Amino acid sequence: MITKLPKGLTIRNSKPSDHQRIISVMKDWWGGRDLVWMLPKLYLVHFCNTSFIIEKGDNLTAFLIGFLSQSKKNEGYIHLVGVHPNYRGLGIGEFLYHRFFQICKENNRDTIRSCTSPVNKRSIAFHGKIGFNILKGNAVVDDVQVSLDYNYPGDSKVLFEIKI
């Protein structure tokens, strides 16, 4: 795990004006999948203190959108994370996760959850590498526990949890 960012990259909390920058790169960063509907502007307005932007100068390099669960006082939730394709494999995603874990610990959270689509093998491997467990679902797809119809009919998700 890297303990500091590669030279020239800086990290800061997100702000509402980052919304436009993030949604403009999402389709490209997700290999053509259009997931912009997953990130209405409210995430950038109301969860700034647990969401992070990594930049190189004026260029967006990576982001993490997460929040402290309001109902589950011991949980933090990571909603969406993206790293510019040219900056993958450098540990930046893991750096962002550990930055989020740190702010969760400061807020007395010991459990972090996240989820991804079964099709996103890169994300499943990434969560496994960091130490997330996959929660039991209601089906197995490619040897992975999957929760079918999670957000709406036909939407399958792999659910992750880690104790920090």
Place this chain on the structure above:
Amino acid sequence: MITKLPKGLTIRNSKPSDHQRIISVMKDWWGGRDLVWMLPKLYLVHFCNTSFIIEKGDNLTAFLIGFLSQSKKNEGYIHLVGVHPNYRGLGIGEFLYHRFFQICKENNRDTIRSCTSPVNKRSIAFHGKIGFNILKGNAVVDDVQVSLDYNYPGDSKVLFEIKI
């Protein structure tokens, strides 16, 4: 404004298992518009203490999904509200809003925000009746201030705010 619910209706906080019930009625309650993507399950998992379900026996009558802004310590945000078509005009929506205002006040919030699509004239009238102001946007549609491209390109929203 009604101070108690019509006979036979009960209110409680939402719980995760309400998600399936809510998304199964949304298209019908929204006149055929499919807005299920607006309500991933996370809202029912993480914001239970500021979200409400109204039922008649086992039947869903209305719901309000809202949360306390994590970054803006004086704000509450109402994300989605629905009332069964057969129960409209009885003050149930306003009752839900005031229940949300009450929990916001208990948490030292003095500003509530919400938004809707310009096409939803019923929602715009409803917010006006309750006392919400419409925030200045970047366009005017049918004499209403509208924020164009709010959540993504082509998505227009009317933004509401009320001081409580």
